Amino acid sequence: MNIIVCIKQVPDSSRVKVDPKTSTLVRAGVPSILNPYDHFALCQALKIKQKTGATVTVLSMGPNQAQSVIRMALALGADKGILLSDRAFAGSDTWATSYALATAIKKIGSYDLVMCGQMAIDGDTAQTGPGIAYHLGIPQITFCDNIDTAEGKVIVRKIIDGGHQIMEADLPALVTMTMPFxxxxxxxxxxxxxxAQNKVSLTWTAADIGAxxxxxxxxxxPTRVDRIFPPPARPKGQIFNAGAGELADKVLEILAKEEII
Structure with a gap:
């Protein structure tokens, strides 16, 4: 079995701020990390490798500095790494990114399972994985927190509102992974x-993949980001110290004032 895991280098979102004048992200001095959802997807792929002897290839797109997440994936146990790096990719939205990654997967050739994180923490769109599946013309199952394979199928637990579903799809297929709490x-x-120093790590340009x-x-x-802004700060909450009956009356008073009841 051949598994391809799509990974992304992202800024640590806990350290990112928005410039109030330009409405853009301030990336200076912010460390880059492996997207946590992709990290989880990779670890699940490596569990399948340990169980079945599968080959795991990691695929990323970004500037040359993204080689750091490729090296990390190889050190964790991936067999091969490929970075798409070319000025032609700059400014790609999720549609163009999914096209480029799908085109690279076609160049890789033999694959049974494509795995992605649910979303990237620097965008939160959850669109790239499904876009790759569309371009490849293969089935997809999204928002999964558990995955296994058996007899030419992938079997997953898909998280839904209020619970989960157990689903399966014939291979080849694409699965996006979300992290358990x-x-x-x-x-x-x-x-x-x-x-990892002896493992294969390649860099491909747009011409290399025939894009x-x-x-x-x-x-x-087809999409453009008009501006980025932080959510407005929430007002401070009120704390009341009183007996249960008095607190209940206060809650009812507030609900009536807000016209909730």
Whole structure:
């Protein structure tokens, strides 16, 4: 079995701020990390590898500095890494990004399962994974927190409002992974990092994958980000110290004032 995991280098969202004058993200001095949802997807792929002997290839798109997340994935246990890096990719929205990644997957050739994180924490759109499935013409199951394979099928637990569904799809298929609340990320060991030095890591340009330049970058992106802004600050809450009966009356008073009741 051949598994391809799409990963992304993102700024640590806990450290990112928005410039109030330009309405853009302030990335200076903000460390870059492996997108947490992609990290979880990779670890699930490695569990399948351990169980079945599958080959795991990681695929990313970004500037040359994104090689750091490729190296991390190789140190965790992935077999091969590919980075799409070319000025032609700059400014790609989720549609153009999914086209580029799908085109690279077609160049890789043999694959059974494509795995992605639910979304990237620097965009929160959850559109790239489904876009890849569309371009490849394969079934997809999204928002899964557990995955297994058996007899040419992928079997997942898909999170839905109020519970979950157990679903399966014939391979090849694409699955996007969301993290359970109790998930704790694993990181490479020293031995894993040492062994990763001998693994294959490639860099492909738009020409290498045979991508249509008109479908990449800003020219190939039907959406534009007008501005980015933080949500308004919430007003401070009120704290009341009183007996249960008095507190209940106070709650009713507030609800009536807000015309909720």
């Amino acid at each position: 109790d998930y704790v990320a694993s990181y490479p060991s020293f031995l894993g990092a040492f062994r 249509d330049p008109k479908k990449l970058g800003l020219d190939g992106s």
